[in-house]
Amino acid sequence: MIETLLISVLIIAIGMALLLIKVLVKKGGRFTSQHIHDSEAMKERGIHCVVDQDREARQKGKAF
Numbered sequence: 001m002i003e004t005l006l007i008s009v010l011i012i013a014i015g016m017a018l019l020l021i022k023v024l025v026k027k028g029g030r031f032t033s034q035h036i037h038d039s040e041a042m043k044e045r046g047i048h049c050v051v052d053q054d055r056e057a058r059q060k061g062k063a064f
């Protein structure tokens with residue numbers, strides 16, 4: 001039981017360290033936004049987040 005807990009904590013700690021490498025090593029480093037509306041590739045394809053799509057549908061009167 002304790003071994004499983006320690007292994008789990010170790011795996012989580014390694015994962016967090018890997019996620020933070022960019023933030024810690026690079027000067028001015030930060031996490032990039034994962035929101036759809038901030039993605040250039042999604043904007044080029046005309047894909048919006050579900051909140052924006054819902055708002056547009058309600059304005060056009062096409063919402064369910």
